[in-house]
Amino acid sequence: MKVLLYGIWGVYNYGCEAIVRGTVNNLKTVFPEATFFYASFNVEEDSKRLKGCDIEIIERPFHNSIIKRGIRKLLSFVNVDYPVYIDSFDLIDNYDVIVSIGGDMYTISSEGYYPYSLMKFGDIAVKKGKKYILWGCSIGPFDRHPKILKKFQKHLNNISLIVCRELETVRYLNQIGIDKNTIFCPDPAFSVAPNKVKQLSDDTTDIFTIGINLSPLSTLYYTDDVKKAIDSQTQTIKDIIKKLNCSVILLPHVLSKNIKDDDYGYLLEIKSKVSEDFPEKIQIVENDPGFIGIKEEIVKCDLILAARMHCAVNAVTSFVPAIFLSYSKKSLGMANLIYGSDEFVIDLEQFNNSEVVINKILEIIRINRSNFHSKIEELKNNDNYLTQIKKHLNN
Numbered sequence: 001m002k003v004l005l006y007g008i009w010g011v012y013n014y015g016c017e018a019i020v021r022g023t024v025n026n027l028k029t030v031f032p033e034a035t036f037f038y039a040s041f042n043v044e045e046d047s048k049r050l051k052g053c054d055i056e057i058i059e060r061p062f063h064n065s066i067i068k069r070g071i072r073k074l075l076s077f078v079n080v081d082y083p084v085y086i087d088s089f090d091l092i093d094n095y096d097v098i099v100s101i102g103g104d105m106y107t108i109s110s111e112g113y114y115p116y117s118l119m120k121f122g123d124i125a126v127k128k129g130k131k132y133i134l135w136g137c138s139i140g141p142f143d144r145h146p147k148i149l150k151k152f153q154k155h156l157n158n159i160s161l162i163v164c165r166e167l168e169t170v171r172y173l174n175q176i177g178i179d180k181n182t183i184f185c186p187d188p189a190f191s192v193a194p195n196k197v198k199q200l201s202d203d204t205t206d207i208f209t210i211g212i213n214l215s216p217l218s219t220l221y222y223t224d225d226v227k228k229a230i231d232s233q234t235q236t237i238k239d240i241i242k243k244l245n246c247s248v249i250l251l252p253h254v255l256s257k258n259i260k261d262d263d264y265g266y267l268l269e270i271k272s273k274v275s276e277d278f279p280e281k282i283q284i285v286e287n288d289p290g291f292i293g294i295k296e297e298i299v300k301c302d303l304i305l306a307a308r309m310h311c312a313v314n315a316v317t318s319f320v321p322a323i324f325l326s327y328s329k330k331s332l333g334m335a336n337l338i339y340g341s342d343e344f345v346i347d348l349e350q351f352n353n354s355e356v357v358i359n360k361i362l363e364i365i366r367i368n369r370s371n372f373h374s375k376i377e378e379l380k381n382n383d384n385y386l387t388q389i390k391k392h393l394n395n
Contacts, residue, residue: 209300
């Protein structure tokens with residue numbers, strides 16, 4: 001059996017690296033005889049980043065017609081839908097199972113984009129008798145876009161299985177009539193390097209080092225004025241250092257050539273501004289260590305504040321408490337899964353309010369460590385979920 005992992009744009013995003021690694025680890029239980037492949041836009045770079053992962057990396061064809069995209073843009077002004085498919089549907093013929101691993105690909109972006117090409121890829125796979133699975137996903141909501149909602153309902157009801165990484169997605173899908181092919185399983189990141197953890201006593205409440213992840217992509221969800229946002233976020237970090245007398249490690253979780261998606265460049269600017277007042281209290285991870293490598297920096301921290309959801313997940317899987325700086329539904333779902341509530345979620349725009357952030361830091365440092373560790377161990381142990389998935393696919 002040949003299984004193709006498909007959908008992400010590259011593992012320069014550490015969260016996507018975790019999804020690939022964790023999904024392969026999980027699918028070996030579901031399909032023990034299978035050979036795994038991952039379709040990449042950059043085989044050379046992704047091969048380096050996925051060193052040690054038991055997967056063959058193949059070239060992902062990309063159809064990019066500027067003329068067709070121009071036509072689509074013009075027709076959109078008169079409400080005419082003209083899809084331009086970027087995916088090569090011929091690829092489907094070579095594989096028995098297609099696993100879409102986009103994480104939150106099945107959502108609507110801040111610019112109103114939805115993954116119609118990927119959906120078409122899945123529809124054709126099903127039509128050709130292949131299994132098409134969404135794995136480790138957060139889906140929706142689509143309620144503000146009723147026409148798109150109907151397209152998602154039709155597509156999602158027809159595919160083989162939807163493996164949701166948080167219970168909010170399961171409930172939402174059930175609410176919109178998709179309930180026969182949905183199942184829960186913890187995010188694949190919980191299955192990556194599970195033994196790299198921080199050793200902490202149950203009564204630790206001192207704060208010495210805080211890890212912070214911020215990103216331009218998440219900031220653009222609430223403002224177009226990135227410069228103003230950086231200034232506000234910088235001031236919050238200065239206030240945290242001054243009030244708590246702590247050090248800060250800035251944690252890039254995406255290194256991209258696209259400045260709108262590049263955590264490193266964004267955080268480097270913040271570091272420069274914070275250093276004007278606190279040069280000895282601020283540092284940034286420089287060496288692009290990847291999802292597993294950055295754990296070495298995460299475990300130096302007493303807690304994490306993260307805009308990138310997988311940075312927060314990377315922290316909690318290492319037994320470091322994390323506050324989710326939320327810009328989308330997926331953070332709420334993950335926080336509820338980990339903490340049993342959204343108590344440790346701050347709307348990203350609220351990061352501009354240092355008093356709110358500092359109060360939340362003082363709350364999370366006092367969580368019951370034993371209960372926290374037990375919950376994370378429970379989420380890492382996903383054997384029962386994988387058994388259910390295997391049964392569903394064999395029916």
